Amino acid sequence: MKVASIIVDVLAKGTDRPFDYIIPQSLEDIVVKGMRVIVPFGPRKIQGFVINIKESSDVARLKEIDEMVDLQPVLTEELLSLGKWLTEETLCYAMSAFQAMLPAAMKAKYDKEISLPSEEVKQQLHESVRPLFSKGSIRFSDVKNHPAAPYLLKDISKNFLDVTYIVKNRVNKKMMRGVMLSSSMKQEDIEKYRDGLGKKGEKQKVVLQYMLAQKEKMSVKHLKDELGITDAPIKSLISKGFLEKIEIELYRNPFAEREFQKTSALPLTEEQSKVIKPIHTSIEEDKHNVFLLYGVTGSGKTEVYLQSIQRVLEKGEEAIVLVPEISLTPQMVTRFKGRFGSKVAVLHSGLSAGEKYDEWRKIQRGEVSVVVGARSAIFAPFKNLGIIIIDEEHESSYKQEENPRYHARDVAIYRGKYHNCPVVLGSATPTLESFARGSKGNYRLLTLSKRMNNAQMPGVEKVDMREELRNGNRSMFSTVLFEKMKDRLAKGEQIVLMLNKRGHSSFIMCRDCGFVPTCPHCEISLTYHRHQNLMKCHYCGHQEQLAIKCPECESDHIRYFGTGTQKVEEELTKVIPEASVVRMDVDTTSRKGSHEKLLAKFESGQAQILLGTQMIAKGLDFENVTLVGVLSADTMLHLPDFRASEKTFQLLTQVSGRAGRHSLPGEVVIQTYTPEHYSIDLASHHDYDAFYKKEMIMRKMLKYPPFYYLALVTVAHENMAVAMGETDKIASFLQNKLSSNAIILGAVPSPIAKIKDRYRYQCMIKYRNEPDLFSSLHFLLEQYKGKMQKQNLTINVDLNPYVMM
Ligand SMILES: Nc1ncnc2c1ncn2[C@@H]1O[C@H](COP(=O)(O)OP(=O)(O)OP(=O)(O)O)[C@@H](O)[C@H]1O
Numbered sequence: 001m002k003v004a005s006i007i008v009d010v011l012a013k014g015t016d017r018p019f020d021y022i023i024p025q026s027l028e029d030i031v032v033k034g035m036r037v038i039v040p041f042g043p044r045k046i047q048g049f050v051i052n053i054k055e056s057s058d059v060a061r062l063k064e065i066d067e068m069v070d071l072q073p074v075l076t077e078e079l080l081s082l083g084k085w086l087t088e089e090t091l092c093y094a095m096s097a098f099q100a101m102l103p104a105a106m107k108a109k110y111d112k113e114i115s116l117p118s119e120e121v122k123q124q125l126h127e128s129v130r131p132l133f134s135k136g137s138i139r140f141s142d143v144k145n146h147p148a149a150p151y152l153l154k155d156i157s158k159n160f161l162d163v164t165y166i167v168k169n170r171v172n173k174k175m176m177r178g179v180m181l182s183s184s185m186k187q188e189d190i191e192k193y194r195d196g197l198g199k200k201g202e203k204q205k206v207v208l209q210y211m212l213a214q215k216e217k218m219s220v221k222h223l224k225d226e227l228g229i230t231d232a233p234i235k236s237l238i239s240k241g242f243l244e245k246i247e248i249e250l251y252r253n254p255f256a257e258r259e260f261q262k263t264s265a266l267p268l269t270e271e272q273s274k275v276i277k278p279i280h281t282s283i284e285e286d287k288h289n290v291f292l293l294y295g296v297t298g299s300g301k302t303e304v305y306l307q308s309i310q311r312v313l314e315k316g317e318e319a320i321v322l323v324p325e326i327s328l329t330p331q332m333v334t335r336f337k338g339r340f341g342s343k344v345a346v347l348h349s350g351l352s353a354g355e356k357y358d359e360w361r362k363i364q365r366g367e368v369s370v371v372v373g374a375r376s377a378i379f380a381p382f383k384n385l386g387i388i389i390i391d392e393e394h395e396s397s398y399k400q401e402e403n404p405r406y407h408a409r410d411v412a413i414y415r416g417k418y419h420n421c422p423v424v425l426g427s428a429t430p431t432l433e434s435f436a437r438g439s440k441g442n443y444r445l446l447t448l449s450k451r452m453n454n455a456q457m458p459g460v461e462k463v464d465m466r467e468e469l470r471n472g473n474r475s476m477f478s479t480v481l482f483e484k485m486k487d488r489l490a491k492g493e494q495i496v497l498m499l500n501k502r503g504h505s506s507f508i509m510c511r512d513c514g515f516v517p518t519c520p521h522c523e524i525s526l527t528y529h530r531h532q533n534l535m536k537c538h539y540c541g542h543q544e545q546l547a548i549k550c551p552e553c554e555s556d557h558i559r560y561f562g563t564g565t566q567k568v569e570e571e572l573t574k575v576i577p578e579a580s581v582v583r584m585d586v587d588t589t590s591r592k593g594s595h596e597k598l599l600a601k602f603e604s605g606q607a608q609i610l611l612g613t614q615m616i617a618k619g620l621d622f623e624n625v626t627l628v629g630v631l632s633a634d635t636m637l638h639l640p641d642f643r644a645s646e647k648t649f650q651l652l653t654q655v656s657g658r659a660g661r662h663s664l665p666g667e668v669v670i671q672t673y674t675p676e677h678y679s680i681d682l683a684s685h686h687d688y689d690a691f692y693k694k695e696m697i698m699r700k701m702l703k704y705p706p707f708y709y710l711a712l713v714t715v716a717h718e719n720m721a722v723a724m725g726e727t728d729k730i731a732s733f734l735q736n737k738l739s740s741n742a743i744i745l746g747a748v749p750s751p752i753a754k755i756k757d758r759y760r761y762q763c764m765i766k767y768r769n770e771p772d773l774f775s776s777l778h779f780l781l782e783q784y785k786g787k788m789q790k791q792n793l794t795i796n797v798d799l800n801p802y803v804m805m
C-alpha cells in the first residue's frame, strides 16, 4: 500500500496539517510529490497538494484519493520545502503558501489537453495508448475512464507526452467601439472632403486629419480623449461613409508583436568590472552569497545584471530578475529581451490569467531561462537557478501585504542557499536593513559611486513654498521652477515633473474650520473623484455626493484640497501653452499598453514634459531630460509610519536621478514646505551616507529596525470593546511569554481605526532575540481559532510589517 500525505484546500487552523490518503493501485506509480489531487474530505471533495509519499500511515482508517488534478507535478521538491519554510516564517497556512507559487489560472480545476510532442514518440507509447492519438491531441476528461487510461498516465509520468491546461482567458476579451477609415473609399476622396470642410465641420476635420495621419484603427474613446471631441463628428463621418464602424479588442499583450533590437555586452567601466568580479566568482564556484550592489542613479547597474546573467546562461543555468511592478516598463523589458531575446519570460500584473499561465509554462518546461517579473516571479519553477537579482531592493512592493505575508528578498535568499547561487540586491538607496547588513559584512557590499561617462549628479535646488506664498505666488510652480521650465523648452530639452500622490492628496477640506469628510465605515478621508464629482472611500467603496456646505460650520469654502496630476496638467496648459504634456498616473495607465505608448510619446520627443506620480521616479533612462521638478516633496513625510523619512529620501533621490544621465547636465528643483527636514535636505545633496548615519541614530533611539525586529498583531471586530479587549489580552499573554527585553506596545487603535465597520486595534512587538515568539504566536492563533470563526473576530499577524496602517 502506498499512502500520500496531503495538504487540503481548507483555510482553517485545524486543517492546516497533512492528511493521509491511500493511493489507489491504478495510480500507485503515477501520483508523486508536488501534484494536486482531489480527495474526499468530510462530505465534500476538495483539492489538495501531495507533499509526501510513504509506505504506511499511523491513521487507522484511510480514505482513497479520488482523482488527479495534475498529471505532472506542479511544485518541485524545492518549492515544497520552501512552502513549509514560509508557513513557519510568516505564520501562514501551508495551503496559502503553495497557492502563492502557482499562477492564478491554475487555482481552478481545468481540463487538460494531452498531445504528442512528435510522431516518433508514438512508438514509445504503450500499445493501448497509441490509438488514442489517431486524430491529434486529446482531452483528459474524454479518456479518463477509457481502459487505456492507466497506461496513458504512466506514459505521461515518463514524460513522453505534453500536458497543457486548457485555460480559458478568465478575463474575457473586452471589445470596444472603434472606427477606421473607409475601406471602400479612395484616400484622395477622403482628403478632398477634409479640405472642403469649413468652420462648421471643424471637428470632423480634426478627426479625419488624425485618422489620416495615424492610418490605424482607433477606439472611439481614444479619439474623444485625444482630440477633445464628442461622439457627434464621429457619427456624422460614419453616416457619410468616410469612417467605418468596427470592434476593437481592448486587451492585448503589449510585448507580443514587438521586435526587440538585439544588443550585446558593453565594455564595462572600471567600477563595473570591479563589482562584477565577485559575482562572477560566486557563479563559477557555485557559492551562495548575498551581494548588495549600491550604485548611484545612472551608474550602470543594469549592465552589471545583464553580464552576470550572461555568465549564468553560459553555464546552462537560469536567472530570476525581480523589478518593482511599476518599473516593469517597456524600457526595462526591452533591455532584457534585447540582450537575451526569446530566452526571457516576462511576468507582470498586466497579463491576463491565461497569458500568465503561458509564461509560467515556458519556465516550467525549460523553454526560457530568464524571468523578469514583479514580486511573485520569485517562485518561478526553475530547477537550476544560477542567480537571483532584485532591482530597486528598497521598494516596499516586494513585501506581500496579504497571506502569505512574505518578503521576496527572504524568499530569494532561501532559494539562493538551496541552489548555491548568488543573490544580488541592487539600489541607489538601499533599505537601512540591507545597508546595515552590507556594512557589517553579512551581505557583500559592492559600490558604484560614479555615473556613466563620469556624468555629474544633477544640481538640486530646494524651494521653500511658504516663502513663495509670502511673496504672492499662489501657483503650484515656484518662480525658479517656472523659469527653468521655460528655459528648457526654449532649448528643446525635456522635463520630468513629479507629483507625490501617496499620502493624502486629493481630499476635501473646509478652509474655514479644517473639517475633512471621512468614510462613516472606515475612518479614512474620502478621496475626491473629479470625473463623477463624487467622494469615495478607497477601502470599502462607500461614496457620497460632494459636500457643498461644511457640515461642521456651514461654510461654503469646502473644497478639493491638494493637487492631482490632472489639475497640474490643466495649469501647465494655461501657463505654458506651447508645451505638450504626457501625463502618467493610475488613470492614464490603467489600460494595457498605455504605459508603453505614453513613454514612447515622450521618448520620441513628441512631448516635452512628462508629468506623473511616483511611477515615473524609477528606472527611466531618457537622454534629453535635463530638468526634474518635484512639486510637493513632503506629502509622504506625514504618514504614520516609522519609514516615512526613509521613503521620502528614497523617492527624492530616485526621481532626481532621472536628470542629466547622459551627456547633457541635469538640474533638479524640489518644492517643499519643510526644507529643513533632513530627508529632504540630504536628498538634495545626494548624500545617502549621511542620511544612513542620521536615520540609524533615530532608529536606534526609537528602537526600530534594523536594531529591533517588529511584529504587528492587528485585531478587528465590529464591536469596539471586543476588539480592544482581545488585543489587550493578546498583549498581556505575549508579555508573559516573552523576555523582559521585548517591548510590547498596545493595545492601541490602528492608524486606520475602522475599516468596513470593523474596529481595528493593534499591538506592536519590538524584539531582538525571542526564541519563543513564533511558537507563542502560533499557540495564540490556535487558541483563537474557535473565537475567530464563531464571533467573526479577525487576527492578523505580520512579521516585519511594511504597512503600519
Ligand atoms: N559599460 C557601459 N558603457 C556604456 N554605457 C553604459 C555602460 N553601462 C551602462 N551604460 C549606460 O548607462 C546608462 C545608465 O545605466 P542604468 O540605467 O543601468 O543605470 P542604473 O544604475 O540602473 O540607474 P538607476 O538606479 O537610476 O535606474 C544606460 O543608458 C546604460 O545603457
Ligand SMILES: [Zn+2]
Pocket (backbone or CB within 6 Å): 510, 511, 512, 513, 514, 515, 550, 551, 552, 553, 554, 555
Ligand atoms: Zn467648516
Ligand SMILES: [Zn+2]
Pocket (backbone or CB within 6 Å): 519, 520, 521, 522, 523, 537, 538, 539, 540, 541, 542, 756
Ligand atoms: Zn469606507
